[in-house]
Amino acid sequence: MKKLLKDHPWAERIPLPERLKEPLLRFYDRFMRIHGEPHEVARGLALGIAIGFTPTMGIQMPIALVVASIFKQNKISALLGVWISNPLSAPILYGFTYFVGAKMLGIEITESLRIPQGWGEMKQLGLEIFLPLWVGGIAAGLASFPITYHFGLKAIKGYRAARRRLKEHRARKSGGKDDPDHPAQG
Numbered sequence: 001m002k003k004l005l006k007d008h009p010w011a012e013r014i015p016l017p018e019r020l021k022e023p024l025l026r027f028y029d030r031f032m033r034i035h036g037e038p039h040e041v042a043r044g045l046a047l048g049i050a051i052g053f054t055p056t057m058g059i060q061m062p063i064a065l066v067v068a069s070i071f072k073q074n075k076i077s078a079l080l081g082v083w084i085s086n087p088l089s090a091p092i093l094y095g096f097t098y099f100v101g102a103k104m105l106g107i108e109i110t111e112s113l114r115i116p117q118g119w120g121e122m123k124q125l126g127l128e129i130f131l132p133l134w135v136g137g138i139a140a141g142l143a144s145f146p147i148t149y150h151f152g153l154k155a156i157k158g159y160r161a162a163r164r165r166l167k168e169h170r171a172r173k174s175g176g177k178d179d180p181d182h183p184a185q186g
Contacts, residue, residue, distance in 0.1 A: 048081020
């Protein structure tokens with residue numbers, strides 16, 4: 001088992017093959033080590049995920065960067081958050097946001113889309129699809145923000161506290177040899 005997998009006590013509980021666990025844990029580690037105040041990092045993540053629900057795939061990263069800059073939130077975590085929508089998750093994510101938006105707008109959901117005949121029908125079909133996607137995406141994004149913020153903040157604080165305890169434990173174990181502030185190092 002690789003070092004990264006050994007350092008995470010919960011790694012063996014993830015029901016994935018080891019070849020998938022390693023990149024997942026590496027991403028988790030990198031996210032948790034983002035510099036900044038935990039509140040800013042968590043709000044940046046929540047902002048990115050909220051933007052990820054909107055039907056703006058392809059331009060979500062620049063949008064997240066601009067919005068995070070305007071609201072002075074962590075830009076890196078916002079950029080990571082938009083990856084909730086990616087080519088693998090898009091059909092499920094946008095299917096969900098379309099369903100939510102259609103229900104909110106009272107639009108009947110059809111099982112299949114018809115092929116438009118001409119520009120007029122294409123414009124109408126665009127409204128039938130994009131309006132529910134936008135309404136559902138905004139609703140899902142707004143709903144996800146406080147949830148993502150809460151759990152993101154909790155995870156970041158917990159991770160940083162655990163890292164601090166681990167460093168303290170290692171310093172005690174080595175008799176302070178690794179601590180530059182220890183008198184033996186002076």
